[in-house]
Amino acid sequence: MSLLEVRDLKVSFDTSDGLVQAVRGVSFAVERGKTLGIVGESGSGKSVSTQTLLGLTAGALIDGEALFEGQDLLAMSDAQLRRVRGKEIAMIFQDPLSSLHPLYKVGRQIAEMIRQHEPDMNKAQARKRAVELLGMVGIPEPEQRVDDYPHQFSGGMRQRAMIAMALSLNPKLIVADEPTTALDATVQAQILDLMLRLQREFDTALIMITHDLGVIADLADDVLVMYGGKPVEHAERRSLYYRPHHPYTKGLLESIPGSTGAKERLKPIAGQPPSLINLPSGCTFHPRCEYVMDRCVPEEPPLAAVNDKDGFPDLGHMSACWLPHEAAGLSADAERIRQEAVAEGRSGDTTVVDAGEAK
């Protein structure tokens, strides 16, 4: 049994502008000690889907199942969920400054978290544990720093403190929502290095949410790419980076500067991300897709297995696209298959939106 199994999760918000369909059916599983990377642009539903698991999306309309060690998180009462949240599943947010209370000392906030779940522990013990944890995440002189306020910490140190807090109860799963986006490159390297070492040490499962495919290239075991509230591709890390099938994944990889050669012109994805209120028909990516075919406009493609290198369907590599299953990867061969499919599947009047290129 997987540690966490999410089945067909749907989340929407009723707003005055209309129903915002933030997540429209996501399924994934996380195994013990493994890392799942979730990648997507702003508005792809990557954060909402994980926040929903922990009951952090108040007012949302939720449908689906999320089995954590066999128990459905979405069906739990607030009291039950409170026992899981923090103790079994911990969360690290993007902005460490707004996730720490500015008026309480860092150590006290960590100790409070511990005592909440372990009532037998007295204050002195909890404080001692907080000092240990701060040392564990590499904060120098933890005995002194435990009595600092969050504003006395630098950005990197605050994120370390958040990690210490997440680790404090030895959770089985940590959800990290863009944990390094607000940090500088050298500090980002420190934090990623730290998370990796601690994960190995404690055999924790990790869900890492990011918009940058570069951050999780050496971190994730599996990667899930989301677009417009739905998963578009889900694969083992190497398959995803080297044999992307969905044009959106391919576009993301190709739009990274330097990916196609040092000074070659960049290949952006045309157009803008979709509105979650008025989603495009069929495949939500079709208005931006360079391989759009006639059937993409009315029919939404299901997740289907992509062929592996030897031509057999790889059940660990799923993609929601009408292109042939063998058209995976960035090679000329795969491109030829794609072009042939497009030539056959397009009647001619399907126009791709203006790329927004300069005249």
Next chain:
Amino acid sequence: MTQDADVLVEIDDVYKHFPIKQGIIFKREIARVHAVDGVSLKVRRGETIGIVGESGCGKSTLARCITGLHPITKGRIIFDGQDISRLRGRALKPFRRDVQMIFQDPYGSLNPRRRVGAIIGDPFDIHGTASGAERKKRVQELMELVGLNPEHYNRFPAEFSGGQRQRIGIARALALKPKLIVCDEPVSALDVSIQAQVINLLKDLQQELGLTYVFIAHDLSVVRYVSDRVAVMYLGKIAENARGEELYENPRHPYTGALLSAASIADPDAAERRERIVLSGDVPSPIRPPSGCRFHPRCPKAQENCVDVVPELIVRGGDEAGHLTACHYPVEPAENLAEEHAAIEQLSTEPTLPSA
């Protein structure tokens, strides 16, 4: 004044300090933030110079000094043969026409209550170069140039997405046909797929209009892609300055090396092969910058010497002309920086894992 005609901007030993004051009536200066501390840099016509560094290194302050948004504390900035740091008031107007800026935040840099046409057309009003129907025509030309629909002239910024707003900012910067555009993190607020659109646009415009860019970013791959020369800043000083490819292929300053190794790579095998140089500690405060080489508290190669003596920004042994490094012990080509250990005491941020 003798001047290399090729050089558009010469930044000569520029300092920018911000005083920190205390007191109610008699404000005394109690400290100062050394945001930019003796930076010299030349920008040639038609080239793109990239400035990289982490937050607090002074790159944005330097950009604002170049555009004249901050008066500088000491030094000279010579633009097109004229020392602009001495100009005041009306005399600055022609300079302001020649230098424009593109800001990071496409939400904060556009007035939400004004229509796009008015935002882009403002420079024409202020400098009196076009009005009425002529102004509208010029604005629509600009909108077309940056890939916006000219019919959206009467819309408000809120009706545009992040990438489109950044195009509005670019159109506004282009209005007066400037010689120099300072781009302060122009793509870091945008999604990856949109970033590439805006970078391509900036490159096309440079070719078409012969623009010179000062391009500031913290993302090394973006800077590598757009820049001819790259300057790496650390705590208000330039650590290394070289031709773009040279800097990426042959970094001499340990900070550059660490920064490059920290950049994310979207390739699992390459990412696993590379050795991350994980620096200890955080960037120190620019209020009390460290003595000697400012990088010494974090540098894996630090020696006693680095604590006392400020390294000069000069060409180091074996490097091509124009590759300047401010380091006493530059990295050698075959050296493995990840295995170096400083000879001085540094604050460690190594995790203390429980011995199981």
